[in-house]
Amino acid sequence: MQICRDLPSLRAATAALRADGQRLAIVPTMGALHDGHLALVAAARAAGADAVSASIFVNPLQFNANEDLSRYPRDEAGDLAKLKAAGCDLVWMPPVEAMYPPGSATVIEVGGPSSGWEGDARPGHFRGVATVCCKLFQQSQAEIAAFGEKDWQQLQVVTRMVADLDIPIRILPVATVREADGLAMSSRNRFLSAAERATAPVLLRVMTAAATAIAGGAAVAAALDDGLAQLRSAGFVPDYLALVEAETLKPLTARRADGPMRLVAAARLGTVRLLDNIPVG
Numbered sequence: 001m002q003i004c005r006d007l008p009s010l011r012a013a014t015a016a017l018r019a020d021g022q023r024l025a026i027v028p029t030m031g032a033l034h035d036g037h038l039a040l041v042a043a044a045r046a047a048g049a050d051a052v053s054a055s056i057f058v059n060p061l062q063f064n065a066n067e068d069l070s071r072y073p074r075d076e077a078g079d080l081a082k083l084k085a086a087g088c089d090l091v092w093m094p095p096v097e098a099m100y101p102p103g104s105a106t107v108i109e110v111g112g113p114s115s116g117w118e119g120d121a122r123p124g125h126f127r128g129v130a131t132v133c134c135k136l137f138q139q140s141q142a143e144i145a146a147f148g149e150k151d152w153q154q155l156q157v158v159t160r161m162v163a164d165l166d167i168p169i170r171i172l173p174v175a176t177v178r179e180a181d182g183l184a185m186s187s188r189n190r191f192l193s194a195a196e197r198a199t200a201p202v203l204l205r206v207m208t209a210a211a212t213a214i215a216g217g218a219a220v221a222a223a224l225d226d227g228l229a230q231l232r233s234a235g236f237v238p239d240y241l242a243l244v245e246a247e248t249l250k251p252l253t254a255r256r257a258d259g260p261m262r263l264v265a266a267a268r269l270g271t272v273r274l275l276d277n278i279p280v281g
Protein backbone atom coordinates (compact mmCIF):
# COMPACT_ATOMS: atom_id res chain seq x y z
CA MET A 1 0.00 0.00 0.00
CA GLN A 2 1.52 3.27 -1.14
CA ILE A 3 1.19 6.36 1.05
CA CYS A 4 1.32 9.79 -0.61
CA ARG A 5 1.61 12.99 1.40
CA ASP A 6 2.31 15.49 -1.39
CA LEU A 7 0.62 16.13 -4.73
CA PRO A 8 3.59 15.27 -7.00
CA SER A 9 3.86 11.80 -5.47
CA LEU A 10 0.09 11.26 -5.76
CA ARG A 11 0.18 12.36 -9.41
CA ALA A 12 3.07 9.99 -10.11
CA ALA A 13 1.33 7.07 -8.41
CA THR A 14 -2.01 7.57 -10.18
CA ALA A 15 -0.32 8.20 -13.55
CA ALA A 16 1.47 4.85 -13.19
CA LEU A 17 -1.85 3.11 -12.48
CA ARG A 18 -3.49 4.72 -15.50
CA ALA A 19 -0.53 3.84 -17.74
CA ASP A 20 -1.03 0.26 -16.59
CA GLY A 21 -4.71 0.45 -17.66
CA GLN A 22 -6.03 0.27 -14.08
CA ARG A 23 -9.36 1.86 -13.15
CA LEU A 24 -8.88 3.85 -9.96
CA ALA A 25 -11.48 4.47 -7.26
CA ILE A 26 -11.26 6.95 -4.40
CA VAL A 27 -12.82 6.66 -0.96
CA PRO A 28 -12.77 10.11 0.67
CA THR A 29 -12.61 10.00 4.49
CA MET A 30 -11.64 12.09 7.46
CA GLY A 31 -9.92 9.13 9.15
CA ALA A 32 -10.73 7.45 12.49
CA LEU A 33 -11.81 4.57 10.31
CA HIS A 34 -14.43 1.94 11.16
CA ASP A 35 -16.17 -0.86 9.29
CA GLY A 36 -18.41 1.65 7.46
CA HIS A 37 -15.36 3.12 5.76
CA LEU A 38 -13.94 -0.31 4.96
CA ALA A 39 -17.26 -1.22 3.32
CA LEU A 40 -16.66 1.70 0.93
CA VAL A 41 -13.28 0.23 -0.04
CA ALA A 42 -14.90 -3.17 -0.69
CA ALA A 43 -17.80 -1.62 -2.61
CA ALA A 44 -15.41 0.33 -4.85
CA ARG A 45 -13.56 -2.87 -5.65
CA ALA A 46 -16.84 -4.73 -6.30
CA ALA A 47 -17.95 -1.92 -8.62
CA GLY A 48 -15.04 -2.69 -10.92
CA ALA A 49 -12.09 -0.64 -9.64
CA ASP A 50 -8.73 -2.31 -10.24
CA ALA A 51 -7.06 -0.09 -7.67
CA VAL A 52 -8.64 1.62 -4.65
CA SER A 53 -7.29 4.74 -3.02
CA ALA A 54 -8.51 6.26 0.23
CA SER A 55 -7.97 9.83 1.30
CA ILE A 56 -7.56 10.76 4.94
CA PHE A 57 -7.96 14.49 5.40
CA VAL A 58 -9.71 16.30 8.22
CA ASN A 59 -10.98 19.18 6.13
CA PRO A 60 -10.94 22.46 8.07
CA LEU A 61 -13.13 24.10 5.42
CA GLN A 62 -16.18 22.00 6.37
CA PHE A 63 -16.03 22.86 10.09
CA ASN A 64 -17.49 26.23 10.99
CA ALA A 65 -16.40 28.49 13.83
CA ASN A 66 -18.79 26.83 16.29
CA GLU A 67 -17.44 23.34 15.64
CA ASP A 68 -14.41 21.92 17.38
CA LEU A 69 -12.03 20.80 14.65
CA SER A 70 -9.37 19.95 17.24
CA ARG A 71 -11.72 17.44 18.88
CA TYR A 72 -12.12 15.41 15.67
CA PRO A 73 -10.74 11.89 16.38
CA ARG A 74 -7.43 11.02 14.68
CA ASP A 75 -5.68 7.65 14.52
CA GLU A 76 -3.20 7.58 11.66
CA ALA A 77 -1.45 4.32 12.58
CA GLY A 78 -4.74 2.48 13.18
CA ASP A 79 -6.24 3.86 9.95
CA LEU A 80 -3.29 2.76 7.82
CA ALA A 81 -3.37 -0.76 9.33
CA LYS A 82 -7.12 -1.06 8.63
CA LEU A 83 -6.79 0.18 5.05
CA LYS A 84 -3.92 -2.20 4.36
CA ALA A 85 -5.93 -5.14 5.74
CA ALA A 86 -8.91 -4.07 3.61
CA GLY A 87 -6.77 -4.29 0.46
CA CYS A 88 -6.47 -0.56 -0.22
CA ASP A 89 -3.72 0.21 -2.75
CA LEU A 90 -3.02 3.88 -2.16
CA VAL A 91 -3.56 6.37 0.67
CA TRP A 92 -3.62 10.10 0.04
CA MET A 93 -3.04 12.01 3.25
CA PRO A 94 -2.00 15.58 2.50
CA PRO A 95 -1.18 18.14 5.17
CA VAL A 96 -3.55 21.13 5.25
CA GLU A 97 -0.98 23.36 3.46
CA ALA A 98 -0.86 20.92 0.52
CA MET A 99 -4.64 20.95 0.15
CA TYR A 100 -5.04 24.70 0.69
CA PRO A 101 -1.76 26.45 -0.17
CA PRO A 102 -1.51 30.12 0.82
CA GLY A 103 -3.49 32.20 -1.66
CA SER A 104 -6.18 29.55 -2.30
CA ALA A 105 -9.29 31.53 -3.22
CA THR A 106 -11.75 29.18 -4.91
CA VAL A 107 -14.70 27.39 -3.34
CA ILE A 108 -17.56 25.32 -4.76
CA GLU A 109 -21.05 26.36 -3.74
CA VAL A 110 -23.71 23.76 -4.57
CA GLY A 111 -27.31 24.95 -4.32
CA GLY A 112 -30.26 22.53 -4.43
CA PRO A 113 -29.68 19.66 -2.01
CA SER A 114 -27.31 21.75 0.17
CA SER A 115 -30.32 23.69 1.47
CA GLY A 116 -31.89 22.79 4.78
CA TRP A 117 -31.08 20.08 7.36
CA GLU A 118 -27.28 19.81 7.69
CA GLY A 119 -26.94 22.91 5.53
CA ASP A 120 -28.89 24.91 8.12
CA ALA A 121 -27.37 23.22 11.16
CA ARG A 122 -23.79 23.66 9.89
CA PRO A 123 -23.55 26.88 7.82
CA GLY A 124 -20.75 26.61 5.26
CA HIS A 125 -20.39 22.86 5.79
CA PHE A 126 -21.39 21.75 2.29
CA ARG A 127 -19.29 24.47 0.67
CA GLY A 128 -16.31 22.90 2.45
CA VAL A 129 -17.36 19.36 1.53
CA ALA A 130 -17.97 20.20 -2.13
CA THR A 131 -14.70 22.12 -2.44
CA VAL A 132 -12.57 19.36 -0.94
CA CYS A 133 -14.36 16.61 -2.88
CA CYS A 134 -13.88 18.50 -6.14
CA LYS A 135 -10.18 18.84 -5.32
CA LEU A 136 -9.89 15.16 -4.34
CA PHE A 137 -11.48 14.15 -7.66
CA GLN A 138 -9.09 16.38 -9.62
CA GLN A 139 -6.07 15.28 -7.61
CA SER A 140 -6.74 11.56 -7.89
CA GLN A 141 -8.27 11.54 -11.39
CA ALA A 142 -10.24 8.55 -10.10
CA GLU A 143 -13.07 7.08 -12.19
CA ILE A 144 -15.23 6.01 -9.21
CA ALA A 145 -15.80 7.71 -5.83
CA ALA A 146 -17.55 5.79 -3.04
CA PHE A 147 -19.71 7.67 -0.51
CA GLY A 148 -21.76 6.31 2.37
CA GLU A 149 -25.52 6.68 2.42
CA LYS A 150 -25.15 7.45 6.12
CA ASP A 151 -24.40 11.05 5.11
CA TRP A 152 -27.36 11.12 2.72
CA GLN A 153 -27.45 14.87 2.12
CA GLN A 154 -23.69 14.93 1.48
CA LEU A 155 -24.13 12.11 -1.06
CA GLN A 156 -26.78 14.13 -2.90
CA VAL A 157 -24.68 17.33 -2.80
CA VAL A 158 -21.65 15.56 -4.27
CA THR A 159 -23.79 13.81 -6.90
CA ARG A 160 -25.30 17.19 -7.89
CA MET A 161 -21.88 18.84 -8.08
CA VAL A 162 -20.43 16.11 -10.32
CA ALA A 163 -23.41 16.38 -12.67
CA ASP A 164 -23.39 20.18 -12.74
CA LEU A 165 -19.62 20.53 -13.29
CA ASP A 166 -19.36 17.61 -15.77
CA ILE A 167 -16.74 15.91 -13.61
CA PRO A 168 -15.95 12.55 -15.20
CA ILE A 169 -16.33 10.38 -12.11
CA ARG A 170 -19.03 7.91 -11.06
CA ILE A 171 -20.42 8.46 -7.57
CA LEU A 172 -21.03 5.09 -5.95
CA PRO A 173 -23.52 5.13 -3.05
CA VAL A 174 -22.88 2.53 -0.34
CA ALA A 175 -25.51 1.34 2.16
CA THR A 176 -25.10 2.41 5.79
CA VAL A 177 -23.16 -0.08 7.91
CA ARG A 178 -24.73 -0.50 11.35
CA GLU A 179 -23.80 -1.93 14.73
CA ALA A 180 -25.69 -5.09 15.72
CA ASP A 181 -28.30 -2.98 17.55
CA GLY A 182 -28.91 -0.75 14.53
CA LEU A 183 -26.82 2.31 15.41
CA ALA A 184 -25.19 3.69 12.26
CA MET A 185 -21.40 3.43 12.60
CA SER A 186 -19.75 6.83 12.94
CA SER A 187 -16.39 8.06 14.14
CA ARG A 188 -18.18 10.27 16.63
CA ASN A 189 -19.93 7.33 18.37
CA ARG A 190 -16.81 6.87 20.47
CA PHE A 191 -17.76 10.04 22.38
CA LEU A 192 -21.04 8.50 23.65
CA SER A 193 -21.08 7.60 27.35
CA ALA A 194 -22.16 4.03 28.20
CA ALA A 195 -25.68 5.25 29.02
CA GLU A 196 -25.89 7.30 25.81
CA ARG A 197 -24.60 4.36 23.78
CA ALA A 198 -27.40 2.22 25.23
CA THR A 199 -29.99 4.84 24.19
CA ALA A 200 -28.51 5.57 20.73
CA PRO A 201 -30.28 2.72 18.81
CA VAL A 202 -33.63 4.26 19.76
CA LEU A 203 -33.03 6.73 16.91
CA LEU A 204 -33.29 4.04 14.21
CA ARG A 205 -36.21 2.34 15.99
CA VAL A 206 -38.18 5.60 16.07
CA MET A 207 -37.30 6.36 12.44
CA THR A 208 -38.32 2.88 11.31
CA ALA A 209 -41.68 3.21 13.09
CA ALA A 210 -42.30 6.61 11.48
CA ALA A 211 -41.29 5.35 8.01
CA THR A 212 -43.56 2.33 8.38
CA ALA A 213 -46.47 4.51 9.52
CA ILE A 214 -45.99 6.96 6.62
CA ALA A 215 -45.62 4.16 4.06
CA GLY A 216 -48.81 2.66 5.49
CA GLY A 217 -50.78 5.86 4.92
CA ALA A 218 -50.47 7.72 8.26
CA ALA A 219 -50.53 11.53 8.13
CA VAL A 220 -46.93 12.69 7.68
CA ALA A 221 -46.98 15.53 10.24
CA ALA A 222 -48.51 13.31 12.91
CA ALA A 223 -46.00 10.51 12.31
CA LEU A 224 -43.08 12.97 12.50
CA ASP A 225 -44.43 14.73 15.62
CA ASP A 226 -44.90 11.37 17.28
CA GLY A 227 -41.34 10.37 16.40
CA LEU A 228 -39.92 13.65 17.73
CA ALA A 229 -41.84 13.19 21.00
CA GLN A 230 -40.48 9.66 21.38
CA LEU A 231 -36.93 10.86 20.77
CA ARG A 232 -37.30 13.61 23.38
CA SER A 233 -38.69 11.23 25.96
CA ALA A 234 -35.75 8.86 25.35
CA GLY A 235 -33.34 11.74 26.14
CA PHE A 236 -32.45 13.02 22.67
CA VAL A 237 -32.46 16.67 21.68
CA PRO A 238 -33.62 16.34 18.05
CA ASP A 239 -32.50 18.90 15.46
CA TYR A 240 -34.87 17.50 12.83
CA LEU A 241 -36.83 14.45 11.76
CA ALA A 242 -38.19 15.00 8.26
CA LEU A 243 -39.64 13.33 5.21
CA VAL A 244 -37.86 14.55 2.07
CA GLU A 245 -37.53 13.96 -1.65
CA ALA A 246 -34.58 11.58 -1.76
CA GLU A 247 -32.47 13.46 -4.35
CA THR A 248 -33.35 17.11 -3.72
CA LEU A 249 -33.83 16.95 0.07
CA LYS A 250 -36.93 19.13 -0.34
CA PRO A 251 -39.33 18.57 2.57
CA LEU A 252 -42.51 16.62 1.91
CA THR A 253 -45.71 17.17 3.84
CA ALA A 254 -47.39 14.23 2.16
CA ARG A 255 -46.26 11.02 0.52
CA ARG A 256 -45.15 11.36 -3.09
CA ALA A 257 -45.82 8.84 -5.83
CA ASP A 258 -43.43 10.35 -8.38
CA GLY A 259 -40.09 9.37 -6.88
CA PRO A 260 -38.17 8.05 -3.88
CA MET A 261 -38.63 9.45 -0.37
CA ARG A 262 -36.21 9.45 2.54
CA LEU A 263 -36.61 10.00 6.25
CA VAL A 264 -33.67 12.07 7.54
CA ALA A 265 -32.82 12.82 11.15
CA ALA A 266 -30.24 14.51 13.34
CA ALA A 267 -30.47 14.34 17.10
CA ARG A 268 -28.09 15.12 19.92
CA LEU A 269 -27.39 12.75 22.79
CA GLY A 270 -25.30 14.65 25.30
CA THR A 271 -22.54 16.29 23.25
CA VAL A 272 -22.76 13.84 20.33
CA ARG A 273 -24.85 14.64 17.29
CA LEU A 274 -26.19 11.47 15.63
CA LEU A 275 -27.26 11.43 11.98
CA ASP A 276 -29.32 8.77 10.25
CA ASN A 277 -31.63 8.27 7.28
CA ILE A 278 -33.70 5.46 5.80
CA PRO A 279 -35.84 4.96 2.71
CA VAL A 280 -39.62 5.24 3.00
CA GLY A 281 -41.82 2.83 1.10
Ligand SMILES: Nc1ncnc2c1ncn2[C@@H]1O[C@H](COP(=O)(O)OP(=O)(O)OP(=O)(O)O)[C@@H](O)[C@H]1O
Pocket residue numbers: 028029030031036037039040146147148149150151174175176177178184185186187188189
Ligand atom coordinates in the same frame (compact mmCIF):
# COMPACT_ATOMS: atom_id res chain seq x y z
N1 LIG B 1 -21.81 3.65 8.95
C1 LIG B 1 -21.42 3.97 7.72
N2 LIG B 1 -21.82 3.23 6.67
C2 LIG B 1 -21.45 3.55 5.40
N3 LIG B 1 -20.66 4.61 5.10
C3 LIG B 1 -20.25 5.38 6.13
C4 LIG B 1 -20.60 5.10 7.47
N4 LIG B 1 -20.04 6.04 8.26
C5 LIG B 1 -19.37 6.88 7.44
N5 LIG B 1 -19.50 6.48 6.16
C6 LIG B 1 -18.97 7.16 4.98
O1 LIG B 1 -17.59 7.26 5.05
C7 LIG B 1 -17.16 8.44 4.37
C8 LIG B 1 -16.27 9.22 5.27
O2 LIG B 1 -17.04 9.64 6.39
P1 LIG B 1 -16.40 10.22 7.70
O3 LIG B 1 -14.92 10.09 7.66
O4 LIG B 1 -17.02 11.54 8.00
O5 LIG B 1 -16.89 9.16 8.77
P2 LIG B 1 -17.98 9.27 9.86
O6 LIG B 1 -17.86 8.07 10.69
O7 LIG B 1 -19.27 9.59 9.21
O8 LIG B 1 -17.49 10.46 10.71
P3 LIG B 1 -18.35 11.53 11.42
O9 LIG B 1 -18.47 11.03 12.80
O10 LIG B 1 -17.51 12.73 11.22
O11 LIG B 1 -19.68 11.68 10.72
C9 LIG B 1 -18.44 9.17 3.97
O12 LIG B 1 -18.74 8.86 2.63
C10 LIG B 1 -19.46 8.59 4.91
O13 LIG B 1 -20.77 8.65 4.42
Ligand SMILES: CC(C)(CO)[C@@H](O)C(=O)[O-]
Pocket residue numbers: 028029030057059062129132133151154
Ligand atom coordinates in the same frame (compact mmCIF):
# COMPACT_ATOMS: atom_id res chain seq x y z
C1 LIG C 1 -16.49 13.41 2.17
C2 LIG C 1 -15.56 13.95 3.24
C3 LIG C 1 -14.35 13.04 3.38
C4 LIG C 1 -15.05 15.32 2.74
O1 LIG C 1 -14.18 15.88 3.68
C5 LIG C 1 -16.27 14.12 4.58
O2 LIG C 1 -17.32 15.04 4.50
C6 LIG C 1 -16.71 12.83 5.17
O3 LIG C 1 -15.88 12.22 5.82
O4 LIG C 1 -17.88 12.42 4.99
Ligand code: BAL
Pocket residue numbers: 030062151154
Ligand atom coordinates in the same frame (compact mmCIF):
# COMPACT_ATOMS: atom_id res chain seq x y z
N1 BAL D 1 -19.43 12.68 7.81
C1 BAL D 1 -19.51 14.07 7.37
C2 BAL D 1 -18.31 14.78 7.78
C3 BAL D 1 -18.56 15.75 8.87
O1 BAL D 1 -19.33 15.44 9.79
O2 BAL D 1 -17.98 16.82 8.85
